[in-house]
Amino acid sequence: DTAVSQTPKYLVTQMGNDKSIKCEQNLGHDTMYWYKQDSKKFLKIMFSYNNKELIINETVPNRFSPKSPDKAHLNLHINSLELGDSAVYFCASSQDWARQGAAEAFFGQGTRLTVV
Amino acid sequence: DAKTTQPPSMDCAEGRAANLPCNHSTISGNEYVYWYRQIHSQGPQYIIHGLKNNETNEMASLIITEDRKSSTLILPHATLRDTAVYYCIVSHPNAGNNRKLIWGLGTSLAVNP
Numbered sequence: 001d002t003a004v005s006q007t008p009k010y011l012v013t014q015m016g017n018d019k020s021i022k023c024e025q026n027l028g029h030d031t032m033y034w035y036k037q038d039s040k041k042f043l044k045i046m047f048s049y050n051n052k053e054l055i056i057n058e059t060v061p062n063r064f065s066p067k068s069p070d071k072a073h074l075n076l077h078i079n080s081l082e083l084g085d086s087a088v089y090f091c092a093s094s095q096d097w098a099r100q101g102a103a104e105a106f107f108g109q110g111t112r113l114t115v116v
Numbered sequence: 117d118a119k120t121t122q123p124p125s126m127d128c129a130e131g132r133a134a135n136l137p138c139n140h141s142t143i144s145g146n147e148y149v150y151w152y153r154q155i156h157s158q159g160p161q162y163i164i165h166g167l168k169n170n171e172t173n174e175m176a177s178l179i180i181t182e183d184r185k186s187s188t189l190i191l192p193h194a195t196l197r198d199t200a201v202y203y204c205i206v207s208h209p210n211a212g213n214n215r216k217l218i219w220g221l222g223t224s225l226a227v228n229p
Contacts, residue, residue: 041201045216048216104162105152107161109158
């Protein structure tokens with residue numbers, strides 16, 4: 001059983017399109033994340049949700065909109081895709097940081113987005 | 117900006133211990149040290165974390181200096197499958213005591229036969 005699964009694994013699309021990446025975790029975790037890994041391999045947090053509530057929202061263009069229908073799912077919708085959005089996007093989940101002070105994060109396998 | 121400094125690359129012979137250093141001289145009292153690794157084309161994988169004391173699990177050992185300004189991840193018997201980028205991360209408190217991880221570029225460890 002995959003702990004954190006995201007779909008699709010690969011996504012090739014044209015500039016200007018709107019696309020979504022889905023993420024699901026079956027670990028019972030309270031907190032989910034979206035990360036972006038660029039071509040230089042920097043991994044940067046974009047959003048974090050705790051029990052469906054947005055708790056971290058980094059400086060990300062508002063073309064990116066996360067949606068959490070329940071605490072097991074955190075989807076990422078991207079409007080008007082640009083060439084610079086090409087990257088690998090990782091979903092992750094963990095227990096609640098605030099209560100525990102530290103928690104390991106489990107990552108999905110990533111979605112490689114290519115905008116042409 | 118990442119709050120840690122790691123060598124960009126290291127080599128290790130298969131079967132030997134791999135000792136990966138990390139400097140985090142600006143760490144504050146309530147910040148944890150985490151280690152993750154990323155095998156090529158996969159998502160990052162948690163290895164271990166610690167606050168003050170040394171820690172050990174089935175994957176690795178974490179040695180934190182007494183002043184907490186540096187740490188070392190030890191893979192006791194490296195295998196070819198341990199070839200990966202290893203990230204040392206200090207958790208960073210965010211608003212409302214929610215924490216986030218600030219990732220650097222890590223150390224690319226090559227385990228050689």
